[in-house]
Amino acid sequence: MNTWSWDYVGDIMPQLLDGLWITVQATLLGSLVAFALGLVWAMALRSPSRWVTWPVGVLVEFVRNTPLLVQLFFLFFVLPGWGLTFGALTTGVIGLGLHYSTYTAEVYRAGIDAVPKGQWEAATALSLPRGRTWLAVILPQAFRRVVPALGNYVIAMFKDTPMLSAITVADMLFEANSIGATTFDYMEPITVVGVLFIVISYPTSVLLRVLERRLVR
Amino acid sequence: MTGPLWELLFKGAWITVQLMVYSAVLAAAVAFGIGMARTSRLWIVRFLSGVYVEFFRGTSALVLMFWLFFALPLLGWQLAGIWAGTLALGLSYGAYGSEVVRGALQSVAPAQREAAIALSFTPWQRMRKVILPQAVPEMMPPFNNLLIELLKGTALASLLSIGELTFQAKLARLSTGESAQVYGIILVMYFVIAFVVTRVMRVLERRAKASIGQAPKTGGWFSRRLSVSRQSAQPSAVGGGH
Numbered sequence: 001m002n003t004w005s006w007d008y009v010g011d012i013m014p015q016l017l018d019g020l021w022i023t024v025q026a027t028l029l030g031s032l033v034a035f036a037l038g039l040v041w042a043m044a045l046r047s048p049s050r051w052v053t054w055p056v057g058v059l060v061e062f063v064r065n066t067p068l069l070v071q072l073f074f075l076f077f078v079l080p081g082w083g084l085t086f087g088a089l090t091t092g093v094i095g096l097g098l099h100y101s102t103y104t105a106e107v108y109r110a111g112i113d114a115v116p117k118g119q120w121e122a123a124t125a126l127s128l129p130r131g132r133t134w135l136a137v138i139l140p141q142a143f144r145r146v147v148p149a150l151g152n153y154v155i156a157m158f159k160d161t162p163m164l165s166a167i168t169v170a171d172m173l174f175e176a177n178s179i180g181a182t183t184f185d186y187m188e189p190i191t192v193v194g195v196l197f198i199v200i201s202y203p204t205s206v207l208l209r210v211l212e213r214r215l216v217r
Numbered sequence: 218m219t220g221p222l223w224e225l226l227f228k229g230a231w232i233t234v235q236l237m238v239y240s241a242v243l244a245a246a247v248a249f250g251i252g253m254a255r256t257s258r259l260w261i262v263r264f265l266s267g268v269y270v271e272f273f274r275g276t277s278a279l280v281l282m283f284w285l286f287f288a289l290p291l292l293g294w295q296l297a298g299i300w301a302g303t304l305a306l307g308l309s310y311g312a313y314g315s316e317v318v319r320g321a322l323q324s325v326a327p328a329q330r331e332a333a334i335a336l337s338f339t340p341w342q343r344m345r346k347v348i349l350p351q352a353v354p355e356m357m358p359p360f361n362n363l364l365i366e367l368l369k370g371t372a373l374a375s376l377l378s379i380g381e382l383t384f385q386a387k388l389a390r391l392s393t394g395e396s397a398q399v400y401g402i403i404l405v406m407y408f409v410i411a412f413v414v415t416r417v418m419r420v421l422e423r424r425a426k427a428s429i430g431q432a433p434k435t436g437g438w439f440s441r442r443l444s445v446s447r448q449s450a451q452p453s454a455v456g457g458g459h
Binding site for chain 2: 067160163
């Protein structure tokens with residue numbers, strides 16, 4: 001039977017906060033990758049050519065329906081074999097971003113679908129080129145609808161970053177684990193990590209709900 | 218890849234399926250229990266079930282799993298790995314599922330409830346005979362999504378050294394050194410399991426919709442739908458994207 005020790009919590013806090021910083025970095029960088037790639041997938045899936053839509057569709061479905069953890073292992077062990085040697089964090093960010101890009105692609109798709117058809121027709125009537133139609137007409141209108149949903153995926157990514165510890169990224173769970181392994185006392189480190197997750201993700205999701213109510217009418 | 222290694226992977230796939238089924242049963246129980254509690258008349262029941270949902274959606278499933286496996290023994294309970302995995306997955310995906318249940322219950326037309334009251338049904342009869350039969354078909358597509366998320370979540374259990382697919386792949390990789398091949402194979406195996414689950418859920422959805430006289434929407438052969446109706450009564454049920 002183990003009793004909770006606040007002194008112990010105080011001692012390990014700096015190390016856990018270092019881990020938190022890595023967790024936050026991984027989440028933000030992963031989000032950038034996911035936002036950019038997701039938009040690429042969403043636009044590619046609207047291409048008139050089946051040579052584009054088919055492979056992209058298969059890729060998206062495959063990535064969406066297989067575990068992120070296994071994808072991370074795949075990237076971590078395979079990329080060096082292809083002559084691409086990255087640090088663990090970079091590999092983690094690529095994996096996280098790629099995995100979630102298949103979700104953000106769906107978000108963009110829904111946002112683009114929500115733009116009234118007349119807007120496309122108007123762009124055609126003005127004989128705007130395809131690139132300008134996207135950039136000047138469609139995307140600005142789709143954007144405000146997708147912001148809250150994208151935000152939700154940022155929170156989801158945040159909660160998935162502990163998986164990166166499995167490929168030796170020194171995130172919060174990794175730090176908690178290594179503390180536990182040296183002191184044989186896992187209770188405080190893992191509990192603190194769990195609490196830190198809630199302390200960050202819950203207020204963020206409340207904020208997003210407020211934002212959602214403002215932006216989506 | 219030689220015969221024994223394939224056998225190892227198939228054994229792992231079988232444990233993955235078991236883990237998925239156990240956690241899905243627990244998650245379904247939690248989802249219905251908490252989902253119904255969130256529509257209760259009593260504020261304290263609504264409040265406590267709301268706390269449950271925010272707690273389990275707020276934290277990471279992997280951290281929860283580690284907590285159950287490494288921290289709980291210090292309080293005197295030692296869980297076998299597979300049960301720590303089942304409990305963590307069931308409790309957290311149950312929290313996501315409860316939002317689906319709540320949204321579906323609230324999307325049943327209020328007049329249906331009033332009609333049942335007018336027929337002087339008891340609250341339980343109302344739920345069982347009027348509300349649930351109409352709400353369940355609504356729940357099927359999001360439950361399909363959640364089940365795939367749950368399947369993907371089972372891979373986390375490999376970090377507790379449970380001999381499921383991802384863990385066995387690690388063993389196979391250590392003995393062959395063929396990382397790309399081994400992880401490629403198990404990615405395909407997960408994909409196949411997900412495909413089968415999705416098709417089965419589609420059949421169930423079709424049946425459920427037919428039983429209340431609705432035609433199901435048709436989708437692609439595989440694609441899971443972005444089925445979270447953001448416009449309807451469920452505020453950002455995407456919470457975790459799961």
